[in-house]
Amino acid sequence: MTKILQAPDSPAGEPLSDYAISWISGLMCFAAMLGTPIYAYIADNYGRKIAVMCIFYPQAMSWALKLYPTTVTLTLSRIFGGISAGGCFNVVPMYVKEISQDSIRGVLGSLLILSQNLGVLFMYVIGAYLDYYTVQWAMLGLPIVASVLMFKAPEAPAYLVKQGKIDDAIETVASLRGLDKSDKTVHDVVDWMKKEEEESNKTPDIPITSILIDKKWRRSIIIIFVVTTLYGFSGAFSITVYAFTLLSYAGADFEISPEVQSFSFPIVMISASFFLAFTIERAGRKPILVGAYIASAISFSVIATSFLIKNNGGSVPGWIPLSMMISCVFCFAGGIESIIFILIPEMFSFQICGKLMGVFGTYTWFIEFFQLLLYAPIIKLFGYDILFYLYATINLVSGVFILIFIVETKGKTEQEVQNAINSKRLFKK
Helix, strand or coil, rough: CHHHHCCCCCCCCCCCCCHHHEEEEEEEHHHHHHHHHHHHHHHHHCCCHHHHHHHHHHHHHHHHCCCCCHHHHHHHHHHHHHHHHHHHHHHHHHHHHHHCCCHHCCCCHHHHHHHHHHHHHHHHHHHHHHHHHHHHHHHHHHHHHHHHHHHHHHCCCCHHHHHCCCCHHHHHHHHHHCCCCCCCCHHHHHHHHHHHHHHHHCCCCCHHHHHHHHHHHHHHHHHHHHHHHHHCCCCCCCCCCHHHHHHHHCCCCCCHHHHHHCCHHHHHHHHHHHHHHHHHHHHHHHHHHHHCCCCCHHHHHHHHHHHHHCCCCCCCCHHHHHHHHHHHHHHHHHHHHHHHHHHHHCCCCHHHHHHHHHHHHHHHHHHHHHHHHHHHHHHHHHCCCHHHHHHHHHHHHHHHHHHHCCCCCCCCCCHHHHHHHCCCCCCCC
């Protein structure tokens, strides 16, 4: 879409500048930051099903606004899309977790990132081969169809128990498991949900301000704050957003068009998602995360050097920056993007984890908005090579920081993780 919107015959009426593209791209992240608490409130007060359905309406509005492209409507479109994104990565995992049985919960939960990457690939393909308006009409229909299908979806049984609708919860569990309502398994599941709800009601509510200043959690919160900040500025997100522009700049003599080469990014992201699923319980969180950051630092350095040689009149084979960009995207999707948010629930107890996930989720959206906003000005002032050397430095610092301050969480209780973090022996697992 960036190529189309910056073309002389842009559907916006005039080619959009790099600054306009940066603002329009970044606003989605900013809006997602605002959407996260909105959808959390809807899910807690009106139900998970209603919250999921409410995700589709801003999505539909986002695509509808793009049918009349101006700078204003494109900006509004990104805002509506961002609000939906904030809800999607908050409510959907919650809903999937609460309707799934334990034996398939992990598999179904992993489908969120996989589905996202498949969606990215789909958009790359149709964006390369279909005209602007055909893409918008095609995508407008998806949230409308999804919202209609959600009418047939059940409410999460745990929410029904929370509302005291025990008979409805029993009926829903029986339907989801393909069992009769009188089956003992169904009643055992609902009884467990009732017990969990009773335990939750006995647990005192801890204000977020108390969590942030409590000495017991202070070091862990500071560590996660630094890790999420470095994650937000790691640079791989910029590659996925500006793939075509970067590939066009990287080399003029492409045997394969930049549009087709850009397909490699979502394909690699999908492959990386499968790679992580098969390795995370074998290798652990920390080794994969450190390795991903170090590999990204090397890849960004090679890309920056390629751009530097190009700027000074030299030439670099186009496959070198392309392969390094693919490496960065693989490391991001196969380690950095997912593991950061696996660490948080493994480092903090259930009493405070939900609140901290909301805080750090909102903060991460803000950092990504800030990264995209700064992308065009930095390139304009310093050039692509300086920006990518900066990304390389950030990834190197991230790898070293995690190696020193993050402990391995695989197979450990929250208390064991906290004891390790708060001890002075930070270099040991």
